[in-house]
Amino acid sequence: MFSGAWRETTMNTIELQMPDKNIDREALHEAFGSLYGDAVLIPPSRVISILATASMLQLEELIQQCGEVMKETVSAQTVCGYYYSAENYGLESVRTMCLEWLLDNLMTQRNEELLREVSQDLMKELIASSELLVIEVEMDVYTTLKKWMFLQLQPAWRGPRRALLPDADAWFARHRRELEGAPFLDTEQGRAFVPVFQQLRLAYIICDLPSARIIDQDSLIPATWLTPVYKEQWLALLRAEQTRELGPAEVCVSSFQGSSMRCGGQLRRDEQCSWRWAGFNFGWDLVVCYTNRRIIFRRSALNKSCGLGVSLLWQRKVAFRLRLASLDKAGRAVFRKDTEYQMLSLRKDQELEIVNLEGQDVVFPMYITCNFLYLPPEGHCQE
Structure with a gap:
């Protein structure tokens, strides 16, 4: 372009039109510089611009380096920008990580700036x-x-x-x-x-x-x-x-994911406590207990009334999944434990240990979130 029979050969200044608004002069400098050096310092504030430039120039090593920087610096301030950039430039692992961060933090971080940025x-x-x-x-x-x-x-x-x-x-x-x-x-x-x-x-x-x-x-x-x-x-x-339906006969994962009840809470410290979620499945008397690093589901039929007669059924069945997560100050999970989708059948005053955390490196505060499905869906369950 500069030495052949091209218009640019005789021009003192050449203006390049970039196809991506994220590409700027500094990012081009960094991207071209990466061709002549073993390492490039990528500050989080510049990573999106450098990623855009590396993607345009098809510099795979620099693209991967940008992805690693993004994974290490996901926070409330960066997560949405990283998510949209990962979608645009094909970094699926970064997109997945950002989505997981948002699923963990959307409800736990009261951050109006974060809400503004979510499309x-x-x-x-x-x-x-x-x-x-x-x-x-x-x-x-x-x-x-x-x-x-x-x-x-x-x-x-x-x-x-x-x-x-x-x-x-x-x-x-x-x-x-x-x-x-x-x-x-x-x-x-x-x-x-x-x-x-x-x-x-x-x-x-x-x-x-x-x-x-x-x-x-x-x-x-x-x-x-x-x-x-x-x-x-x-x-x-x-x-x-x-009809005295006890609950679902089997775990239907597709129905469970789309229609289960979502509820949760926070254990601020390692001490005994118990709770129940209001409005759970027509007043089922299910109590969740945390004691001695164990999480227990208990039917407490003789406890205070939940307000509906169905809580007096001698046996109840529920499909459930329980998840535990501890988040650091940046919102990244430092501890996580999930149960599989399970069927639970409890009689009056019966209890069942769901999770045992003894010997595990648990970090407090810890979030507990549950998915419940009591009534079976209408029609046949198809996975």
Whole structure:
């Protein structure tokens, strides 16, 4: 180009049009320099630009080096940028790692900047996943989505963290009044968010009265979504009460992943405690206990009432999976333990050890998250 019969031969300055906005002059300098040196220093702040340049020039070693830097520096500040870049430039292992980080941290880190950066497609994938580490119950997933949607619509919002949810509620309430009560997801502004909110597992929200009231009051979700769910849950309750169904006969992984109840909690320190999740499967009296580094499921039929007669069935069956995770300050998992998908059958006051952590290098605080499926799905289960 510089010595042949080309226009550039006689030009003092040559302007190159880069096909990728992530490529800049400094990144080109680093990429070309890598051809003449054994090592390239890649700061996390520059890794995306250098990766884009290396991908354009097909410098495989530099691409892999960028991938390693990204894996070592995933955090709330970098994860979304890394995820989108890994998708664009074909680093599947980095994409998988970022997705796992987000599934672990979306609900555990109250970070409005992180919520701003999560795209609609990425949020849809996260909310649809049974791997999502849910703190408390499905209603908390809805609350997170409400804050996320507000930040997507009002990216300039700046305020104290405690004001985010009240400000979001006030903003949606004002729109509700202006639109004379029309559900927000039915409006022009709201339609873009429909695919994300459709991933909510509404059956586990409407079974709790305070949560059902909030859903109705917010009027984000159209009644046409909720009415069939109320009908399904009412019929499921009647089946459980009047046919004395004990629960699923086998673990159907496809149904489990798509429709199981997601719930979780945090063990702040290594001390005995127990809890139950509100609204769990028509008041099943299942108590989760942590004691002596063991996690135990216990039926406590003679304990305080859960409010529904089905809890008095002599035997109950449930499909479940339990996962444990400890995260460092950057949100990376430093301890993880999962059970397989299992069937559990408990009689009144019976208990069963689910996980034994004796002799393992457990790090506290530790998150415990469970997936439960009590009632069998309608129709035949296909894996």
